[in-house]
Every structure is written in C-alpha cells, then in structure tokens.
Amino acid sequence: MTDFTQSYDAPRRNYSQLVLRWLLFSLLGLFALFYLMPLFVMVTTSLKSLEEIRTGSLVALPREVTFDAWRTAWSETCTGVKCEGLKPYFWNSVLMTVPAVFIATLLGAVNGYVIAQWRFKGANLIFSLMLFGCFIPFQVVLLPMARSLGILGLAGSIPGLIFVHVIYGIGFTTLFFRNYYVTIPSELTKAAKVDGAGFFRIFWSIFLPLSLPIVVVTVIWQFTNIWNDFLFGVSFSQAGTQPVTVALNNIVNSTTGVKEYNVDMAAAIIAALPTLLVYVVAGKYFIRGLTAGSVKG
Amino acid sequence: MTEWLERHVPKMVLAPSFVAVLIFVYGFIIWTGWVSLTRSKLMPKYEIKGFIQYDRLFASPRWDTAMDNLFIFGGLFIGISLILGLFLAILLDQKIRAEGALRTIYLYPMALSMIVTGTAWKWIMNPGLGIEATVRSWGFESFTFNWITDPNMAIYAVVIAAVWQASGFVMALFLAGLRSVDEEIIKAAQVDGIPTWRIYSAIIIPSMAPIFLSAFIVLAHLAIKSFDLVIALTGGGPGYATDLPATYMYAMAFSRGDIGQAASSAMVMMGVVFTIVVPYLYSELRAKHD
Incomplete structure (x- = not known):
C-alpha cells in the first residue's frame, strides 16, 4: 500500500x-x-x-x-403456460449446478495434477489446446451441441445441461489447478515415488490435502458461472427443465397480463440470492477466482 | 505390465478430458465452419456451396446493426470500465478506513447473473415508472431519460448496465496491481518531492501495463459474448436496434430456423475473439516457458 x-x-x-x-x-x-x-x-x-x-x-x-410479491414470485407467478412460480426452476438450477460443479472440479484437479507434476511430451500442447478452448465464444458450438445432445438422448434434459457445463468448464478448472500445483515442488512427487507411492496414492495423500484453497476458488468460480448461465440454459432446455435464469427472463419479459414489477424484482432477487450469498460469505475467494481466470499465474 | 501401466496412467487420466475438448471444442468449430459454407436452412446440409452465407450475412442490414453495436458497445464498455476501474482503485488505495466494505460494494454486481442485472436496470430505466418518472416527480417536469425505448440510444442503456456490472471487477484487478508496485521506488520519488499525480502517471500506472492488457482481454471477451444482458434488458429491441452478433446468431439458430446464417455469424464472432485472444494467450504461454 x-x-x-x-x-x-x-x-x-x-x-x-x-x-x-x-x-x-x-x-x-x-x-x-x-x-x-x-x-x-x-x-x-x-x-x-x-x-x-x-x-x-x-x-x-x-x-x-x-411480502406478497415474494410469495407470488416463489410459488405462483406464471412462466409461459405454467403458474408455479420460480420454485421448480430454482431446484432445476440446483440439480444442474451441484453435479456440474463437482464433476468439473474433480476433473480439473486430476488434469491439473497430471499437467503440473507428471510432465510428458505433448503435455504443454494439450494444456494450450484446453486453454484456448476456454476463450471460444460459445455461439460457435451451440448448433452442433444441440444436435449431439439429441443423438445422446440428452436433449432438453438436466443431465444434458450438466454435461454441457462440465465440458466447457474443464478448461478453466484445469487451468486453476495446474497453476496451483505448479507451485508445489516436484521433489515431493519424486520422493513419494521413491518410497513406492503410485500416481493416485500421491494425488490422494499429498496433493489433495494441500488443495483446499484452490478447491474453494474453483468451486466458487464454477458455481457462479453455471448458476448465472443463460445461453446454455435457454438453448438446451425445454419447458420443465429450464434453469432459474431462463425462468426469470420468461417472467420478466412475458407480455400477457398486468405487469407486476414487484414480482419481477422479487424473482430477480431470488435468482440472485445463491451467488450473492456465496459472494458475501467467501468474497475473498471469489475475487481470487476472478483474477486467476484473467491473470494467469 | 504394471510398470507400463504406471508409466501411462497420467496420460490415460488426462485423455478423456483432452478427447472431450478435441471433439466438443475443435470438432464443433470445424462442424460450424463447414455448415457455414452450405445452404443449410432448418436442417443442416453438408454439401459445400462456397461463401454464400457470408455474402448474405454481410448484405444483411440487421447484421450490420449488430456489428456496429458491437463496436459501439464494446468500445464504450471497455473504455469506461477501464477508466472507472482504475480511478476507483486509485481512490481506494489512499489508506481508506472502510476499504473492505467499499470494495465489497463495488464488486458485488459481478456475482449477479446478467439476466438479474438486465431485469433491475430495465425497471430503473423504465420511462413511465423509473428514473424519469422519479426526477419528474421532484419538479423537473421536462426531464427525459427514455434511452431504453429510443432506438438511437438503447445501446447506450446496455452500456450503463454492463459498466455497472463489470467495473468493480476491473477495480479489483487494478487494486491488486497497485499493491504490488515496489514501495521503495515510490518512497524514493516522494523523498525527491515529486507530486503525487506525477508518481501515478509516470511510475505506477505504466508499471501496470500487463494488468491493463488482462483487463482489456477479459472485458473484450465479455463484450463479444454478451448476450444475456441484451436479452434481459432490451430483448434486442426496439426493433433490432440493440442486436449484437450473439443475439443475431441466436435468433437465426433458434427462432428463424436459418442454420447457415447462424453458423456463419458464429464463425465471424469467433474470428473477432481469436484476433484479440490468440496473440495474448500465445505471448502468455511463451512467457511461461522461458
């Protein structure tokens, strides 16, 4: 300072x-x-x-x-044809976000561990290719993904959304863990190998216990991104499986009936609460994730 | 056998993710690129017909508007966010007692979904009941603030909401940068009696060039992908006055049933992103290896 x-x-x-x-x-x-x-x-x-x-x-x-508007927004207001409020969509978002965050974080941890500690020929190229993947505008994959989800039988389903979020989350989670594990001396891995510990054993007993800070950063980053996502949600969901951001937009931009601004605002706050809560509770890690996502290293 | 396994386990662990990225990123880009060269309408066709989709795209007034909007929106959004973020970071760097609280306040919009941001600002800028009505009720009868419904001004309404959301993040980046400037140099400059504003403009800000670059990349990336905010705030309207390439692509893909146009517009978007991001990533990765 x-x-x-x-x-x-x-x-x-x-x-x-x-x-x-x-x-x-x-x-x-x-x-x-x-x-x-x-x-x-x-x-x-x-x-x-x-x-x-x-x-x-x-x-x-x-x-x-x-608190009438809050009650209406949570359980009564209409999104399209159904009038059940935001509640079912809020749970859709939970069902989508929790597994997607968990899987992407786990994969990122293992990938980062390999790239940082088990260097092999071509590892850098693989890392670069995965990194570039983080930066594509997702519009370029929307059309083929819509068809692929259809072929996989996942079209319009929550597992389909989980799949999409995991795929396009791996790049960032790998980046986060790689940058964290690179700072751990490789002598540690070598010594453990000499003592007869294998690949998974070293990950499980040495690296994972050291990883709490980066796990927190990654989970918060993924949670915020996936919860707040709209593009994938609106492209790959159908009437019953929409995440809360899509439902919120439908409520606010519906053109039928009296415009209930108080309900719109209550619905917006409900949709924002989980990420706001995370930010208030763990703001420090939230900022670290943002900066890690932009300034590598 | 176990030894072979032991040696190849790392590769086998990384393989599924790598294959997934190859297919779902690079394979899909190729697919979209291919389809952008066909006459695909409601269903994709795979017979290559040349650049007709791009001809149609560049002849379309709606795409023209979308690209103009991207440059207006992107330029203002990035410029204002950078200036405001730097300004706030310098203000906050003056040993402020409430720094923690202020930082939290400036940054919280970044935790919100752009749909939430759009919803909030749509209500605030609503001419009938929002800021306009409120200022009028204070006695300024002729006050008008109807940007959101004015086709010529609506894109600037989007800029306001976007800056509100992202400038706190830029502030956080710059603040971290200010804190990492070598204090000895600054102390020496102070001892020499160099005025504060000169210390900032000649020493501190130039030393933060890499942060400017990262912030620029992140903001540019946000601007090109921004889709949710426009959908929630203006729905691309009035008419298609606030269309961006992202909303154009979405409209072609999912409501117009014009896959050829959707694919070609997506490819142009990717071209724009890559001309900005590729040199940056390339230099970052190279710097790491040295």
Whole structure:
C-alpha cells in the first residue's frame, strides 16, 4: 500500500489535505451509491404493492411492507403456460449446478495434477489446446451441441445441461489447478515415488490435502458461472427443465397480463440470492477466482 | 505390465478430458465452419456451396446493426470500465478506513447473473415508472431519460448496465496491481518531492501495463459474448436496434430456423475473439516457458 497522506512538511498540508480527504470520501460514497442503487431499488420495489409502485417514487421506501410479491414470485407467478412460480426452476438450477460443479472440479484437479507434476511430451500442447478452448465464444458450438445432445438422448434434459457445463468448464478448472500445483515442488512427487507411492496414492495423500484453497476458488468460480448461465440454459432446455435464469427472463419479459414489477424484482432477487450469498460469505475467494481466470499465474 | 501401466496412467487420466475438448471444442468449430459454407436452412446440409452465407450475412442490414453495436458497445464498455476501474482503485488505495466494505460494494454486481442485472436496470430505466418518472416527480417536469425505448440510444442503456456490472471487477484487478508496485521506488520519488499525480502517471500506472492488457482481454471477451444482458434488458429491441452478433446468431439458430446464417455469424464472432485472444494467450504461454 502506498501512503500519500504522510508527506513531511506537515504544517502546510493540514488544510488542503483535509479538503482532499473530504473530496475523496464523498467521491467514494457517491460511487458506493451508484453500485448499491439497483439493489436498493430491487429490494424496496419487491416489498411494495403494485398500487404503491404506480403512485410512488422509485427511490422511496415502501410505506407498507408486504411480502406478497415474494410469495407470488416463489410459488405462483406464471412462466409461459405454467403458474408455479420460480420454485421448480430454482431446484432445476440446483440439480444442474451441484453435479456440474463437482464433476468439473474433480476433473480439473486430476488434469491439473497430471499437467503440473507428471510432465510428458505433448503435455504443454494439450494444456494450450484446453486453454484456448476456454476463450471460444460459445455461439460457435451451440448448433452442433444441440444436435449431439439429441443423438445422446440428452436433449432438453438436466443431465444434458450438466454435461454441457462440465465440458466447457474443464478448461478453466484445469487451468486453476495446474497453476496451483505448479507451485508445489516436484521433489515431493519424486520422493513419494521413491518410497513406492503410485500416481493416485500421491494425488490422494499429498496433493489433495494441500488443495483446499484452490478447491474453494474453483468451486466458487464454477458455481457462479453455471448458476448465472443463460445461453446454455435457454438453448438446451425445454419447458420443465429450464434453469432459474431462463425462468426469470420468461417472467420478466412475458407480455400477457398486468405487469407486476414487484414480482419481477422479487424473482430477480431470488435468482440472485445463491451467488450473492456465496459472494458475501467467501468474497475473498471469489475475487481470487476472478483474477486467476484473467491473470494467469 | 504394471510398470507400463504406471508409466501411462497420467496420460490415460488426462485423455478423456483432452478427447472431450478435441471433439466438443475443435470438432464443433470445424462442424460450424463447414455448415457455414452450405445452404443449410432448418436442417443442416453438408454439401459445400462456397461463401454464400457470408455474402448474405454481410448484405444483411440487421447484421450490420449488430456489428456496429458491437463496436459501439464494446468500445464504450471497455473504455469506461477501464477508466472507472482504475480511478476507483486509485481512490481506494489512499489508506481508506472502510476499504473492505467499499470494495465489497463495488464488486458485488459481478456475482449477479446478467439476466438479474438486465431485469433491475430495465425497471430503473423504465420511462413511465423509473428514473424519469422519479426526477419528474421532484419538479423537473421536462426531464427525459427514455434511452431504453429510443432506438438511437438503447445501446447506450446496455452500456450503463454492463459498466455497472463489470467495473468493480476491473477495480479489483487494478487494486491488486497497485499493491504490488515496489514501495521503495515510490518512497524514493516522494523523498525527491515529486507530486503525487506525477508518481501515478509516470511510475505506477505504466508499471501496470500487463494488468491493463488482462483487463482489456477479459472485458473484450465479455463484450463479444454478451448476450444475456441484451436479452434481459432490451430483448434486442426496439426493433433490432440493440442486436449484437450473439443475439443475431441466436435468433437465426433458434427462432428463424436459418442454420447457415447462424453458423456463419458464429464463425465471424469467433474470428473477432481469436484476433484479440490468440496473440495474448500465445505471448502468455511463451512467457511461461522461458
């Protein structure tokens, strides 16, 4: 951290420093308002009645707090033809995200372990090819994937979505674990080999116990990405298997009936809660995942 | 036998993932590239007919709009996010007591789905009930903020929401960069009486060039792939005023039943991504091996 407040001709700085400090805090505060405003508006709108929304102001606190919109959003509002609220879609997302995160993380761990510690000829090429795969725009695989899921009998199903998320998650999970395991001295593996430990034994008893931080980072990264995904969800699901992001979009952009803004906002918050919760609980690891995904190394 | 097995276990463990990537990334790119050269409509055909799909694509006014939007949106989104992110990082680097809390506030939008972001901003920018109505109710009767329904301005509404979502992330990247600048150099500069703004512009910011590059790559990548935000915020409208290549591709693939157009637009998108990402990844990987 750089400290610019401690310059050394103290008497002169007092007044101008104070003004600068004040300016700094008001700027920071203004930006905080900018980032918080949408969340504030979402929460207050979701707690108002439709009547109050029509007559009141966007930024006003609710005069009368009501949780009706939340109940409607969770279990009554209509997405397309069905009117069961977000609840079934929320569970679809859970059923899709949990196995996809688990499988992709596990594969990434083993792959990263091989690439970092069991170097063989061509390992770098394989790693580069997997890395490039992380950066393709997914539009380029949508059409063949739709056909392949049909051939595999997975079209429009949750296992199909799990499959897709695992496939396109491996690149990043491998990258995360590879970059982590590269920092562990290879002497450790060599010594274990001399002692007669095999490939899996070394992974299981030496590397896995050291991996907690990177597992947390990877799980959070995958969870956020898969939970928030919309493109795969909207392309490869059907009426009963849509994830919560797709259902939310259907609710908000449905053109039939009275527009219930409070229900829209409650539904948006419900869809956002799991990832927000992860962020609040484990923000440090969340940031590490973001930076690991962009700055390699 | 066991020795052979022992030697080849690592390769066999890596093989399934590698094969999956070969098929589902590279194989699929080839498939899409192939189909983009055919007359595929509702169903894919495999007889190559040359570049007719690309001719149709580049002659399509809707694609034209989508590409224009990509450059407007991408340019503004990346530019504003970089400037705002750097600015916030420098502000936060001044020994702020509430730094942790502020950082959390600036960054939380990154945890949200773009569908949620789109939903929230659609409501905020709703002319009838959102900011416009609120400011009018404060007595500014002629205040208008109807970008979201104005075909000429709607793409800028998308920029606002996207910057809101991603700028905190850029801030986090830059803040990490600021913290890794050698303090001795800065102290020496301070002792020499160099003003703070000069220390930033001449020493600190230039030393963060690699972070600018990574942030640029991530933002460019987000911009080209951005699909969810447009769908949730404007649905590509009014008309197709806020179409991006990603929404064009999706419309062709899943609602227009024009697989040839979908494939060719996807290939152009990939071309754009690769001209940006490939040189970057190449240099990153090379640097690692040296």
